[in-house]
Amino acid sequence: MKRFAFVGLGMVAGFVMALGLLPSAHGANDVSAYRQLDLFSDAFERVRANYVRPVEDSELINAAIEGMVSNLDPHSSYMDAKAFADMQIQTKGSFGGIGIQVTMENGLVKIISPIDNTPAAKAGLKAGDYIAAINGSSVQGLNLDAAIDKMRGPEGSKITLTILRTTEKAAARKPFDVTLTRAVVAVDEVTWHRNGDIGYIRMPGFNENTASGFENAVRDLKRQIGPGLKGYVLDLRNNPGGLLDQAVQVSDDMLTSGEVVSTRGRHAEDTQRYDAHGGDITEGKPVVVLINGGTASASEIVAGALQDHHRATVLGMTSFGKGSVQTIIPLGEGGGALRLTTARYYTPSGHSIQAQGILPDIAVAQGDEDDIPRIARPSEADLPGHLANADAAVRRTSPAIVRPPASGQKPADFQLSYAMDFLHGKVSLPTTKSAQAN
Amino acid sequence: MKAAGAIRAVSLIATGVAAGVGLATAATHFAYGSSAPDFRTTTELSRFGLAFERVRDNYLSAPEDRQLIENAIGGMLSNLDAHSSYFDPKTFAAMQTKAAGAYGGIGVVIGLKEGAIDIVSVVPATPAARAGIKMGDELIAINGAPMHGHALDDVSARMRGKVGTDVELTVGRTNVKPFAVSLTRAAIEVERLTWHREGDVGYIRIVAFSDRTEPDLRKAVADLKRQIGPGLRGYVVDLRNNGGGVLQASIDVADDFLDSGEIVSVRGRDAQSMERYDAHTGDIADGKPIVVLINGGTASASEIVAGALQDHHRATILGSLSFGKGSVQTVMPLDNGAGGALHMTTARYYTPSGRSIQATGIVPDMPVADGVDAPQYQREAELPHHLLAEGPATKSAGAPIVPMAGHAYLDFQLTMALSYLHKSLAAGGSVPEHA
Numbered sequence: 001m002k003r004f005a006f007v008g009l010g011m012v013a014g015f016v017m018a019l020g021l022l023p024s025a026h027g028a029n030d031v032s033a034y035r036q037l038d039l040f041s042d043a044f045e046r047v048r049a050n051y052v053r054p055v056e057d058s059e060l061i062n063a064a065i066e067g068m069v070s071n072l073d074p075h076s077s078y079m080d081a082k083a084f085a086d087m088q089i090q091t092k093g094s095f096g097g098i099g100i101q102v103t104m105e106n107g108l109v110k111i112i113s114p115i116d117n118t119p120a121a122k123a124g125l126k127a128g129d130y131i132a133a134i135n136g137s138s139v140q141g142l143n144l145d146a147a148i149d150k151m152r153g154p155e156g157s158k159i160t161l162t163i164l165r166t167t168e169k170a171a172a173r174k175p176f177d178v179t180l181t182r183a184v185v186a187v188d189e190v191t192w193h194r195n196g197d198i199g200y201i202r203m204p205g206f207n208e209n210t211a212s213g214f215e216n217a218v219r220d221l222k223r224q225i226g227p228g229l230k231g232y233v234l235d236l237r238n239n240p241g242g243l244l245d246q247a248v249q250v251s252d253d254m255l256t257s258g259e260v261v262s263t264r265g266r267h268a269e270d271t272q273r274y275d276a277h278g279g280d281i282t283e284g285k286p287v288v289v290l291i292n293g294g295t296a297s298a299s300e301i302v303a304g305a306l307q308d309h310h311r312a313t314v315l316g317m318t319s320f321g322k323g324s325v326q327t328i329i330p331l332g333e334g335g336g337a338l339r340l341t342t343a344r345y346y347t348p349s350g351h352s353i354q355a356q357g358i359l360p361d362i363a364v365a366q367g368d369e370d371d372i373p374r375i376a377r378p379s380e381a382d383l384p385g386h387l388a389n390a391d392a393a394v395r396r397t398s399p400a401i402v403r404p405p406a407s408g409q410k411p412a413d414f415q416l417s418y419a420m421d422f423l424h425g426k427v428s429l430p431t432t433k434s435a436q437a438n
Numbered sequence: 439m440k441a442a443g444a445i446r447a448v449s450l451i452a453t454g455v456a457a458g459v460g461l462a463t464a465a466t467h468f469a470y471g472s473s474a475p476d477f478r479t480t481t482e483l484s485r486f487g488l489a490f491e492r493v494r495d496n497y498l499s500a501p502e503d504r505q506l507i508e509n510a511i512g513g514m515l516s517n518l519d520a521h522s523s524y525f526d527p528k529t530f531a532a533m534q535t536k537a538a539g540a541y542g543g544i545g546v547v548i549g550l551k552e553g554a555i556d557i558v559s560v561v562p563a564t565p566a567a568r569a570g571i572k573m574g575d576e577l578i579a580i581n582g583a584p585m586h587g588h589a590l591d592d593v594s595a596r597m598r599g600k601v602g603t604d605v606e607l608t609v610g611r612t613n614v615k616p617f618a619v620s621l622t623r624a625a626i627e628v629e630r631l632t633w634h635r636e637g638d639v640g641y642i643r644i645v646a647f648s649d650r651t652e653p654d655l656r657k658a659v660a661d662l663k664r665q666i667g668p669g670l671r672g673y674v675v676d677l678r679n680n681g682g683g684v685l686q687a688s689i690d691v692a693d694d695f696l697d698s699g700e701i702v703s704v705r706g707r708d709a710q711s712m713e714r715y716d717a718h719t720g721d722i723a724d725g726k727p728i729v730v731l732i733n734g735g736t737a738s739a740s741e742i743v744a745g746a747l748q749d750h751h752r753a754t755i756l757g758s759l760s761f762g763k764g765s766v767q768t769v770m771p772l773d774n775g776a777g778g779a780l781h782m783t784t785a786r787y788y789t790p791s792g793r794s795i796q797a798t799g800i801v802p803d804m805p806v807a808d809g810v811d812a813p814q815y816q817r818e819a820e821l822p823h824h825l826l827a828e829g830p831a832t833k834s835a836g837a838p839i840v841p842m843a844g845h846a847y848l849d850f851q852l853t854m855a856l857s858y859l860h861k862s863l864a865a866g867g868s869v870p871e872h873a
Contacts, residue, residue, distance in 0.1 A: 033494065036507040037487060039777045043511045043524075044483065046770055051518060052707055052783045052825065057482040060514050065489045067513010068506050072497060078489070107587035140587055141517070141823050266498055329492050335485050341498045 066143055073341050075326050080336040083145040097152045099185045101240045104144040108132055113238035113294050116204055119180040132175050133162035157182050192217035197230040198423055206242030206298040211249035218281050231286035231423040241297025251305040252276040260305045263325050265343035287312035288419040296320035303358045304347030315362045316415050323354030364418045367404040519783050520821035521767055523592040527778040532599035542601035542623035550816040555585045555593050565621040576610035599623050633658035638669050639859050643676040647683030647739040652690035659722050672727035672859045682738025692746040693717045700790040701746045704766055728753035729855040733808055734817055737761035744800045745789035756804040757851050762818035764796030765825050797827035805838035806854045
């Protein structure tokens, strides 16, 4: 049988890459499996014969597969033939949509972050907003892929979202409608600018062009700033991840050797190690990586690799903690595909970031987090059915959080301003890590 | 692809909005289907087999085969409509205990509100009442399993179980952090029918339909006749927030007020599987005027009563549009119960005039708004995957009568019902002044 396998790291449908073949299937050939399949066939036959109206067999089977897979963990799901076809198109890097990165929570679609310069960002949608309905029809009962599918559409077409903003005071929690015009969303373009003698690079995601975009950015910033270039800020805040190979390449660009990341699956032979080679295009200049609770997956690989190799200072708030790899497994011609969690990844020092995240070297709050960051910005550990971290016992403690000054003299982007101060030697790395009270 | 002969077994007409704890199941019919799988079916089944195999072999940690299959069956069922669900073996076993008598619950009535499971009411002197569960609380999880998006029937089933066993609820309350509370299940009495005189009108409130409802109704009517005497002007039958219950009980109640004719018919997938229930001679209310009160919480068996009395012009229906649950669910054990059971929609019911109330509900003859603070629970037509309405569109209710500004009413709908019976309120007429 013809079989492909892809690895996707993003929570956003569409970030996929080829990894290689899975270990060959052992086959559902034991007695237990057959007995269970018999039970399923029995249920299937009863529904076909007795449900109040006839239902397509394929619809029943799609719902069954979705039920089987989506209960495993928050990132495993089933894509029917159409969703799978869409996903393959999205790997090309742009699509007609509104520009949000989403996850599923409490049966509602939750916005992880709006993508810069998209209809969603322009309409003022915020990270943490829930989408309760799309064009007036409730998202309850929809899986994430189906919801994403409904939000995509041709450029210029209109879509109305019903938004529930729970970050507001309880009294103001009334759903409201927002109408957006879909546009071509070029996902995750790397942007950069000089900030005095510092090169600032923003990486909103990881797609096929990310590493080359990063290399362009470094080249251009060197040219703009010249020999006085003091260092770089790599902004990975609200970057939900994407292609693994791009994350490896970006890390590699700043490392000369050593492990970047390893992925480990259920079987020993699934372990893959990715190493850095070649030179450091930033020539050893100081690098600050900005992270926050929206920094997930492939971004956490970059932050973790640069942190473990002491190549960069990681600044901001604890990252999301998505340390699992999803493989796309097609189910034959027209049969859709499984998006199945098959491995975890580990930083060079052997830490799994699953449900734990990357802890910043310098913890700096932006000030827009709620007082209880875990509720304001749920991380993997808050998702129902999340994979537990086997390393949880050795959970490290993060340094005391630096908070922005009271409003008035507060800079527009306190974390960035703190990063600049750090690169200019105005503030230093905390010497002792103080344990935080929970 | 034809359904084979029906075997008599258990079925339940599940309650709609208010899937009440302890609302009983009725014995009706139960079809075992057997159909020869055709080629495409075989292909679809093998696609499922392939998916199952891939998950078993490649998932990050070795999954339990049984868990995968249960989740698959659950996914297949809950995708059908808002009331179909799968009872896993443990849940099903707990439901079976009920038949053996040692069946318990915690004493709450639940409803759906913006997707969340809400406590609609707490039955006094039950474990829930003692634990301080309040009306308006959100039921976030049962035994750690999040309930958001689950069918009400499924949520109810999880709260039920053997008397003396424990169940842990995670409860959300405005301005309070979600908290967990452990309750010990107890035998829950379905709330009995209550009645009292309102001047010369007999008021009867039916909270839910159980085996005792119809005998209680006879007792109530007899008592009201004795209390009020020959001046008895009529009756108010209050079905507001009555989420349903035993189908046969609702048929018996409608029959008590009707002399003849159809009460309800239940139609399955095949035209020949129709079952019709007729009224027998005798109207215990002696033809006196009846007003039936309904609202958005009036569902299922209650809608059968309201629909039958409306179609036969035996009662005036007053209040707001009912919930609209016109489907019948059948419980089908798998592997004799060892494999849990399917709880699946197998039929719709129709009022005597042939209306399906599925997703449309009963439209009141006299629309009267709820009290000011009445909570608005979701109606059937707002549930995800609800079974679509069929047949001609129902007439829509006119603008409802609303309480006059500056006037406070304890129960505006009841006040209007009494005015109507006293002829001071004509159908569609103006609102009388009430101090």
